[in-house]
Amino acid sequence: MSILRLSGFLATALLGSRSLAQSCDSYGIDFQSNGNYFQNISSPDAFTFASLFEGCGNDVANNILVDPNGDEYQCTDTPLQPDDVTQLSTCPMDKNQLWSGDWSVLIISNNGDADPIAYERDFYLTVGIPSTITYTPTVTIFKTTTPVVLITATSTIISTTTLLAKTTSVASVTKSPTVTITPASATVVVTKTATLQTTAYTLKPVAITKTKTATCSIPTTAQHPDPTATITPSLVTAAALSTDTTASSTAAARFRRGLFDRAVPLDRAARIAERKARREANDKIQKRAPDTATTTVTELNTALYITSTSVSTDVATTITSTSVATATSTVTPPVVTVKSGTTTLSVVTVMLKQSTTTKTVMTVSTTTVKTITSSPTVTVTITSTNARSAVACTAKGGQMN
Structure with missing residues (x-):
């Protein structure tokens, strides 16, 4: 490719045009950039995350989980094809090993030796034990x-x-x-006594349980693709983060995502500080929860009901x-x-x-001649989650509820 043609290509890419070549994009499903999520520390399940790819070659993505200290964990690879199919990656860290802080996911691939990709998904995890709220009916x-x-x-x-x-x-x-x-x-x-006959009223509520099968709720796919990675991984080689721009394909891959490019801090401490600063600056992101942080249950002991x-x-x-x-x-x-x-x-x-x-x-006395007992029924719904359905739901990046 001539210098003139390369210059024209780079200029067009810097203007934000993505029509010159089909790019390989990744999107977060359950975890998305700048999100704030809850994770159940009492769960022994492995930490997983779901991705969706568009316009990629016939290849796989190497997925890396980066903890708040900057340590890396290589998760299972995910195929880049077919388009718009949710792919699940499982990491070698269980949820009960997580802690609250800024976490990142890196998606690295040669993209079939076409245009290498290196994307980064930054998010904050709040890790703790889910709380249970008991609702007492009246x-x-x-x-x-x-x-x-x-x-x-x-x-x-x-x-x-x-x-x-x-x-x-x-x-x-x-x-x-x-x-x-x-x-x-x-x-x-x-002295004469007038006896007034009255009726006594008692209450004995009856709790009826109804079982509801949990359904899978899948989050909406992120509107914008993952930004270019700012963390250079040590576990795999990321061709897309290489400083060698002599190859036109590498240059095209980097400039096509130019709107998301950021300067990469060289030392580890600076990278961690930058991740924290980006999260704190983005204070308008609505919180979501791959794990349920609060569960409301209905009291089954009718003696505790409010009358x-x-x-x-x-x-x-x-x-x-x-x-x-x-x-x-x-x-x-x-x-x-x-x-x-x-x-x-x-x-x-x-x-x-x-x-x-x-x-x-004249005096008046009261005597109870009959007692009427009311037994209103209170329906308590219990959610039943099928283990096989829960696994299938997680694979799609969803949550059973």
Whole structure:
């Protein structure tokens, strides 16, 4: 290729045109650049990641996992063809060996000796034990109450007391005076109890379990392909990161991804610092979770359920009692006059029978005549995950839920 033709090609590539040649692109499925993901540290499963390729040659990609310390782990290779088929790479590190920090995946391939590729997928892992939230249902007991209206009617009885008459002698005629004494009325208190029949309401919820089969949820493919690698691996040779640009194919491969190219720090510490700085600068990325960070389960012990009461009011029951009040009056009889010069007999006293007044006091007692037990059903859904389906889902970069 002449210098003029090479210069024209490079100029076109720098303008962002990708139409001169079909490029080999890789896309992240479960883990994508600048993402923030949760990983279950209690899982013994191997760490895996899924990729999708487009426009690549008949070759395989060497996949390398880079930890926050810059150490490399060679994962299983993935084929570059066919296009748009998810390929899973398994790494020699289990999830319970991970720790929180900035991780990277390198995708290296000669691409069939056509245009070598070296791509990098940077992401942050939050590694910990998933939390479980217990949801306690609220059940309602429906209760009917009957109000009691107590009406007291008052009647008054007047009790009259007549005093002894005084006597005086005035004439010779003999008198035999008579005085009638009416004793004060006695009050007898009678207590009556009105019994109100009520219904007791109890609640005994019933938990019914329903099993739901977990389904596979596959994340949306990243809109942009993986950027060019900034980490030069030590486990494999990356032709695409070679500084030798004498070959036109190598130059084409590097400049075709020019929009993603970055200066590569030479020392390891600088590379780790750059990865951290890129993640912190990208603070608007929505968090996703290849592993479930929080699981909500429904409480199966119905004794712990929260109870609310819904009360409706029935027609009021009226109870009437009569209360008797006693009023007392005193009658003073006129003076009995006895004529002088005669003998006055002793005053004859006539005692009348004492009258009795009854005072009724009403009390209300409650007795339970029947008990109504409500047994509302609460459906608790339990998700069942088939092991074979889970493996197939992971191979597609998805998650069972």
